[in-house]
Each structure stands twice: as structure tokens, then as C-alpha cells.
Amino acid sequence: MGQHNIMVKICVGTACFVQGGADLLLYEDFLDPSLLRICTIEGTSCLHCCKTDDQQLRAPFVEINGVVHANVTPKRLIELLREAQHA
């Protein structure tokens, strides 16, 4: 059974915003309406993930159903939401 309410928090803190988070805020332009319908998407202040020294974990960060993802591009956001939809 698929998921019907996916909670999405797009970080709009400074580090995330300047490293691609601003593009993610245009999500309505690139998300399929069927996907958009089952998502609750909101901006959030810094998730405090940008302070890490781990170079693999880079902004922008997005939290989906309580799990934080790094390096999220619009394409990756769609993939993550499809995965959450079918979880």
C-alpha cells in the first residue's frame, strides 16, 4: 500500500538556500500533480545538518517523513518522493 501523506520540509536556511534550496522551492513547477496531491510541503529553518564536516553531506537538505536527505536536486527530490510514495 502506498503512502498518502508525505511530509516534506525544504530547508530555507542560508547554506541550503544558496546551494540549490531556492530551486527546490519551485517544486510546483516540476512535480507531477498526482505526487503534489499527496505531499505536504513546507519551508523550514536550518535543520542543523549544514554544520557537519562530512563532505558527502552537503546542502541543500530536505526532510521527508522525518528523514533528512543531503545534496537534493529537483530530480533527486522527485525520486525521493516516488520512493516515499511506494514505501
Ligand code: FES
Ligand atoms: S541551512 Fe539548511 S541545514 Fe542548515
